Amino acid sequence: MNILVINTGSSSIKYQLFNMDSETALVTGLAEKLGEESSILTHTPAEGGKGKFKVEKDRIADHAQGLSRIVELLIDREYGVIQDKSEIAAVGHRVVHGGEDFQSSTIIDEAVIRAVKDNIPLAPLHNPPNLKGIEVARKIFPDAPQVAVFDTAFHQTLPPKAYLYAVPHGLYWKNRIRRYGFHGTSHAYVSHEAAEFMGKKPEDVNLITIHLGNGASMAAVREGRSVDTSMGLTPLEGLVMGTRSGDIDPALPFFLAKNLNMSLDDIDRLLNKESGVKGLCGMNDMREVEDSAMAGDKKAGTALDVYAYRIKKYIGAYYAALGRVDALVFTAGIGENSPLIRGMCCEGLEELGIELDKGKNEERSKANRDISTADSRVKILVIPTNEEKRIARETKRILMSRT
C-alpha cells in the first residue's frame, strides 16, 4: 500500500511517498517559492530507489500546479517511483490546528473541512495553507481517501489543570483560549518508538519527550498519553527556541508598549522572530552558536546556558507531574545531534536517577539509541523523529479501521 504524505505551507508543499508494506519512503520532495518567478522543486528518491534525483527551477503558479507537477514526477519514467497515480491508496495531510474538535486523526469529509476552517483563528498562518493542500489533493486524487493528522491531537488528553490558564473562565468556553500544545505528531511518534525500543508497550511507560528543532517543545507522556506540554495557545510558550522567547513574564508586552512605545505587531515580531537564542546572541543555528561559544564568544555561551537551563527546569516539572519517569527522549535537529546540549540538560540530575553515559552521548548515529549509564534508573534515549512516517502510519491505521 502506497501513501502520499503532504505538508502544505503558505508557499510550499513538502511530500513523501511511502510504501507502507515495508514502511519505507520511496521518495521525498519539496516544492517551494510557489507563486514566485523561480519556484524550486526538489525530488529525491530514497537511497537505492529506482527514480532519479531532480531539481526544477520553473515558475509554479500555485499549490494546484505544484501538486500536479509532483504527481507527474512521481509517475515519470525516469524520475518516478510508481507507474500510475491510482497506485496511491490514500493521502495523509499534516494539519496544524484541530482545536478541541479532533483528538485523533480522521478521514477528511465536508464536516472536517468546516471544523478546520473554524479553527483558523487559532492558527491563522498554518490552517489556511493546510486547507489549500487538502482542496487540491481531493481534486487530483478524487478516488483516494484523504486523512488529516493534527499537530494538536496528541495533546488533547491534557487534563484541565494542565490546559487551563488562570484567566476569567469565559475566555475558555466562549473564546476557546487554553493551552493546546504543538509538535504532537513528533511527540507521539517518538513516544511510540521509545516504548518499542525499551521492549514495552506505550501504555506501560512514562516519558518526558524533548523535541529540540528550530521550534522546541516538551511533553510529559503518561502511559502513552500526553498529560502536559510546554507550548500553549500558540507555539510561543515554553522552551527557549531559535527565535522565540518561550516563557516570559506575561507583563513584558505591557512594559514594552508603555515604556518603549512598541505596537502589538512590533511586540509579536520581537517575541516570535527576534528573541530566543537569536535574541540572546545574534545567531539561531545551534551549530554556529556552539562553535562560537567554544571559540570564546560570551554571549553565545550565555545563550546556551539559558537554553539548557529552561529545558532542565521543565524536566524537573514534568518529573514531578509524572511521579515516575522511565525515560527522557531527545529528538529533532538539536536533540538528535547535539551532545553538548543533551549533556547540559542532564547535568546534575543524577539524584533524580538520570545518569548520562558521556561516551555514548558523544557517539554520532542516526539510530534509536540509549545514552544513559547501565545503572541509570531513568533511561536517556535519542530517537530521531519522523513526523511524515507517523502521518503515513496514521493514514494507514484509519484506512484499515474502515474496512
Ligand code: ADP
Ligand atoms: P525544524 O524545526 O525546522 O524541523 P530541525 O529539527 O531540523 O528544525 O532542527 C534544526 C536545528 O538543529 C538548527 O538549530 C540546527 O543548527 C540544529 N542542528 C542540526 N545539526 C546539529 C548539530 N550537529 N549540532 C547542533 N545542532 C544541530
